[in-house]
Every structure is written in C-alpha cells, then in structure tokens.
Amino acid sequence: RLLSLVNQILDLQKLEAGAMSVLLIQGDILQYLKYLTESFHSYSESKNIQLQFSSDPEVLIMDYDPEKIQDIFSNLISNALKFTPSGGLINIDCRKENGGQFRMMVQDNGKGISEQMLAHIFDRFYQVDDSSIRNAEGTGIGLALTRELVKLLGGDISVKSILGAGSEFTVVLPITQGAPIVTDSIPNNRANVVTLDVVTPQTIKNGADLNELPQLLIIEDNQDVIQYIVSVLNGDYHVSTASDGKKGLEQAQQNIPDIIISDVMMPQMDGYQVCITLKQDTRTSHIPVILLTAKADIESKLEGLQYGADAYLTKPFIKDELLVRIRSLLDQKERLQKHYKQLFGIVSNTEDSKQSIQVSAPENEFVIKVKTIIKEHLDDATFGVDQLCHSMAVSNSQLYRKLKAQTGLSAHEIVQSIRLSHAESLLKETKFSIAEIAYDCGFSDPEYFSRVFRKKLGSSPTEFRNSYIVAK
Numbered sequence: 274r275l276l277s278l279v280n281q282i283l284d285l286q287k288l289e290a291g292a293m294s295v296l297l298i299q300g301d302i303l304q305y306l307k308y309l310t311e312s313f314h315s316y317s318e319s320k321n322i323q324l325q326f327s328s329d330p331e332v333l334i335m336d337y338d339p340e341k342i343q344d345i346f347s348n349l350i351s352n353a354l355k356f357t358p359s360g361g362l363i364n365i366d367c368r369k370e371n372g373g374q375f376r377m378m379v380q381d382n383g384k385g386i387s388e389q390m391l392a393h394i395f396d397r398f399y400q401v402d403d404s405s406i407r408n409a410e411g412t413g414i415g416l417a418l419t420r421e422l423v424k425l426l427g428g429d430i431s432v433k434s435i436l437g438a439g440s441e442f443t444v445v446l447p448i449t450q451g452a453p454i455v456t457d458s459i460p461n462n463r464a465n466v467v468t469l470d471v472v473t474p475q476t477i478k479n480g481a482d483l484n485e486l487p488q489l490l491i492i493e494d495n496q497d498v499i500q501y502i503v504s505v506l507n508g509d510y511h512v513s514t515a516s517d518g519k520k521g522l523e524q525a526q527q528n529i530p531d532i533i534i535s536d537v538m539m540p541q542m543d544g545y546q547v548c549i550t551l552k553q554d555t556r557t558s559h560i561p562v563i564l565l566t567a568k569a570d571i572e573s574k575l576e577g578l579q580y581g582a583d584a585y586l587t588k589p590f591i592k593d594e595l596l597v598r599i600r601s602l603l604d605q606k607e608r609l610q611k612h613y614k615q616l617f618g619i620v621s622n623t624e625d626s627k628q629s630i631q632v633s634a635p636e637n638e639f640v641i642k643v644k645t646i647i648k649e650h651l652d653d654a655t656f657g658v659d660q661l662c663h664s665m666a667v668s669n670s671q672l673y674r675k676l677k678a679q680t681g682l683s684a685h686e687i688v689q690s691i692r693l694s695h696a697e698s699l700l701k702e703t704k705f706s707i708a709e710i711a712y713d714c715g716f717s718d719p720e721y722f723s724r725v726f727r728k729k730l731g732s733s734p735t736e737f738r739n740s741y742i743v744a745k
Contacts, residue, residue, distance in 0.1 A: 295425060297336040297452035302375065303328045303367055305339060309346050310365060313354070321359040324350075328367040335375060336452040341422050348415040349379045349442050356440075357383035373448045382439040386432075394432055395420040486511040487603060488528065492521030492535040492547060493565070498588075502534060505592050510599075518542030522550055525557050529674030532602060534595075537566035537577070545580045552581035556671050558635040559609075559678055561602040565590065606678065609636075613679045616640045619690045640679065647691050654717040658684045692716070693729050700738045707734045 310326045317324040353363045366378045386394060395416050423430045428446035489510040493499050499514055506512060513528070515521035519541035525533060533551070537544035544564050551557040561583040577585040584598045617640060646664045650656035661684060662672050672684050680687065692714040699710045711722035726734050 293425060295338050295341065297338055298455040299334060299336050299450055299452040300455045301332050302335055302337045302342070303331065303333045305337070305342065306346060306365070306367060306377070309343060310350075313350050317354060317363070320354065320357075322354060322357050323362045324365070325362065326365045326367075330369060333367075333369055333375065333448075335448045335450060337446070338426065341426055345419050345422050345444060346377075348419045349444075352415060352442075353379055353381040353383065353440070357381045369448070370445070375446045375448050377444045377446075378441060379443075380439065380441040385436040385438050386434040386440055387436045391432060391434060395430075487532065488513070488530040489599075490515065490521065490525055490528070490530040490533045492518060492525075492533065492539065492544070494536065494539045498536070498565075502595075505595060516540075518544060518547045522547050525551055525560065526554065527671075529557065529671055529678065530560060531606070531678060532599060533560055533562045534599075535562060535564055537564055545577065548577070548580045548582050553635070555635050555639045556667055556675055558639070559606075559675065561606065563595075563598055563602070610679065610681045613640050614682075617644055617680065617687060617691065618694050619680070619682070619687070636679070639675070643676070643687070644691065647688055648695075651692060651695055651715050652713050654712075654715050656715060657688065661688065689725065690729075693726060696722070696726060696734065697730075697737070700734055701741050710734065 306328075307326055310324060314324055350363070350365075357363055361382050364378075364380045366380070368376045368378075370376050420430050423444055423446070426446055428444060430442065430444050432440060432442050434440035487510050489506065489512050491499055491502055491512060491514045493502070493514070494516050503512055513524060513530070515524050517540040518535070521533075521535060521539075522542060524530075525547075535544040535547055542550075544566070548562050548564065551560060551562060562581065563584040563586060564577045564582040565586050565588055566577070567588045574585045574587075583602055586595060586598065613636075616637065643661070643665065646661060647656075650660070658669065658672070662669050665672060667675070669684075676682060676684050676687060682690070696710055696714045699705055699713065703710075705713070707723065708719040711719040714722070716722035716725070723733050726732075726737070730737060732740065
C-alpha cells in the first residue's frame with residue numbers, strides 16, 4: 274500500500290516534468306478491461322457489491338498503453354468501491370462513439386458528491402470525506418493522477434454526481450490504430466494487476482485449539498492493516514474482525530472479547546465513539562481497548578485516552594510494541610481478577626493483593642450488583658444462572674464471558690462459591706444443623722451440599738465446624 278502511494282506520487286512528478294513516456298500497443302482494449310474487471314470481483318463480492326461490465330461493440334481494436342489504462346481503471350474502480358455501500362452496484366460501460374472516440378463510464382450508486390466538492394474532485398490531496406467516520410481511507414492522489422494520465426493519452430475525464438444517489442466518471446480517449454499489433458494483450462501472470470486481498474475466517478482463525486486462546490477483536494476498515502496485525506499475532510489469539518465501528522461494537526457486545534484493537538477513522542462510527550460506548554456499557558466496560566491511528570499529535574492521543582482507551586498507538590506501529598501492549602493489558606486483567614474475586618468474597622485479601630489496582634467504577638458496580646442479587650436468593654434452590662441473567666438483563670453467553678474475564682470463573686462457579694462462603698460463616702457462627710445450613714444456602718439436598726463442600730474445602734461440613742471449634 275505504501276509502495277503504491279509512493280509510486281503514484283513519483284508518477285505525478287514525472288507527469289509534471291513531462292518525463293513520462295507512453296508505450297502504445299494495438300489490441301482489443303475491451304478484452305483487457307474485462308480482464309482488469311475480473312481482478313476486482315473477489316473484493317467486490319466480499320463487500321457485497323455487484324460489479325457489472327458491458328460494452329458495445331464486443332471487440333474494439335485500438336492503440337492503448339496497458340500500464341496507463343490499468344492505473345486509470347484501477348483508481349476509478351477502487352474509488353467506486355470505497356464509497357458504495359453493501360448491496361450496491363458498480364456498472365462499467367464501454368462504447369465506441371461517433372467521431373472516432375472510445376468512452377468508458379464507471380457508475381456507482383454510492384453516497385455521491387456535493388456540487389461544491391465536485392469542483393475540487395481532481396485536485397491533488399483533496400478528499401471528499403475527511404471526517405473520522407469516513408467510509409474509506411485515502412490520500413487524495415488517485416483521482417489527480419488519473420486525470421493527468423488521461424490527459425497524457427490525449428483524452429478527457431469528467432464526473433457527474435448527485436449527493437445520496439451516486440457518481441458517474443467518464444473517460445474519453447481518441448481511437449487510433451498506428452501502434453504495433455499485439456494479438457494477446459492479457460499477461461499470463463496476474464502479478465502486475467492490482468488486486469485487493471480479503472481476510473477470510475479461514476485466514477485469521479489459526480491455531481489448534483481456538484477456544485483456549487484469548488479472544489481478540491480487530492475493528493478496522495483496511496484489509497491490508499488487518500492482514501498485517503493477524504500476521505503479527507502469529508496464531509497466539511483467536512481473532513475476529515469487523516469492517517467498521519458499528520459492526521465492531523455489535524460484535525463486542527455480543528461476543529465479549531478479551532481485548533479489542535480498533536482504528537480511529539472508520540465508516541459508520543469512529544474508534545472514539547466505539548471506545549466510549551464500550552466503556553459506558555457494563556457488559557463491555559472491562560474490555561481493554563487499543564486505538565490505532567495515523568494521527569500522531571499529542572492532542573489526538575490525549576483525546577483517545579479521554580474516551581477511555583487503554584493504549585494508543587500511531588500508524589505505522591512497531592510490531593513488538595503492539596505485542597507488549599497486548600500482553601501487558603492481559604497481565605493487568607489477571608491482577609484485576611484477584612481484586613474481583615475478593616470483591617465477591619470468594620478469596621480473602623493477601624499482602625500481594627493489597628497493591629494499588631486501578632479499577633473503574635462501572636466494573637465494581639457490576640460485581641456488586643451480581644453479588645447482591647445472588648445473596649438475595651441464597652436460600653432459593655431454584656435460583657441459578659438463568660435467573661441471574663434475567664435479573665442482570667444480559668444473555669447467558671454475555672454473562673459468562675463478562676464474569677470469566679473479570680474473575681476467571683463462570684457464573685455457576687460464582688453462585689456456588691458465594692453459597693459455600695455463606696455456609697462457612699454459618700458453620701462458624703451458628704449452631705444450625707448441617708441440613709438447616711444446606712437449605713439456608715440454596716441446596717435442596719444436604720448430602721449433595723456435603724459433597725460439594727468437601728470438594729471445595731477439603732473437608733466435610735461437620736469436620737470443618739469441629740476443626741474451627743478446636744482452633745478457637
């Protein structure tokens with residue numbers, strides 16, 4: 274991607290200096306354009322965008338420069354793909370016009386361009402959408418280069434657009450037939466054709482036992498960046514991806530990953546909005562978020578941290594720094610698990626655990642709410658995980674992932690641990706019978722209670738009580 278950008282800048286400089294040559298061949302330009310269209314099909318399908326090619330006539334022999342035509346065509350199609358939503362249509366229509374001219378039209382039904390912005394659409398570095406929730410990344414070079422290349426070939430390029438309805442780019446080139454004839458202008462190997470790789474679930478889900486790996490969600494609209502991050506992670510994480518902020522937020526709320534890496538500038542919802550929404554939602558407030566952005570200034574970094582980001586890395590980031598950040602955040606999560614277990618009353622305070630740990634208020638509130646609900650139903654043998662989910666207004670899987678991330682324990686284990694902890698207190702402080710304590714702690718079968726108690730504490734309730742009396 275970086276190499277392509279550098280090459281485009283160099284090409285612009287060559288064009289300005291009049292140093293770029295035209296290498297014409299004579300062949301079927303329509304066959305060549307169909308070939309180029311085919312190279313974009315997999316990417317358009319991954320975005321659920323239909324790509325159609327039509328021409329009249331079926332064959333058109335004329336002079337053309339394959340490299341320049343490829344650059345022009347690729348820039349126009351890439352631009353259309355960026356700004357056409359899922360379910361959209363891009364139509365490429367090629368015609369032989371009266372007067373010896375070839376016309377190629379690229380039409381999409383995307384977001385369109387306002388009349389005010391149309392006047393600058395071919396200006397260098399101009400971007401129609403420079404907001405943090407723009408639909409695609411860009412540099413503002415592609416269309417400027419396209420216009421200069423069309424001029425170099427003796428043609429003209431124009432654009433028509435209706436805001437909210439789509440855009441139509443038209444390239445007109447003169448038809449000449451004086452260059453050397455080439456019978457097959459399609460290269461045997463496609464290495465020179467611009468193709469856009471798509472990360473598929475098979476590509477990113479590597480590793481023998483995915484369920485045992487930490488779940489990591491990448492929210493990023495650039496496939497190249499996703500592929501690079503996945504390669505950096507090297508199969509050590511169970512990776513899922515989302516192509517924009519809105520989809521990423523939905524996935525995070527549904528699946529509750531262990532950590533999130535998010536771009537800042539994305540379609541639908543930017544990384545800042547994703548971050549603050551996650552941090553304000555008790556289901557997801559515990560998830561560490563790493564923001565990635567090209568904005569390297571201190572103001573942008575502070576803005577990201579103010580929105581609740583746990584780490585902020587600038588692109589291009591250093592591989593080792595990303596890995597260290599991820600590992601550090603997961604290590605911090607392990608320390609937090611001890612804190613939450615203490616808050617649940619599952620484990621006692623130790624000197625090691627008294628070290629200062631920064632915990633957000635929503636996290637403590639969530640734990641306290643779960644603990645309160647369980648304690649209110651301690652003597653109810655019918656109260657279990659389903660009832661707890663209903664009281665917390667979350668799904669079973671959401672509660673499981675949330676509590677597992679906070680404590681390392683499932684909801685069932687936490688309910689049982691709180692009941693057994695209460696049983697310990699009753700055995701120490703009251704003279705209730707074992708059966709009475711079992712019923713009071715939500716066990717309908719005293720024998721089952723005794724088995725669970727022994728498994729957890731290494732002794733039966735009676736042995737536990739007797740050893741406490743002796744020690745006392």
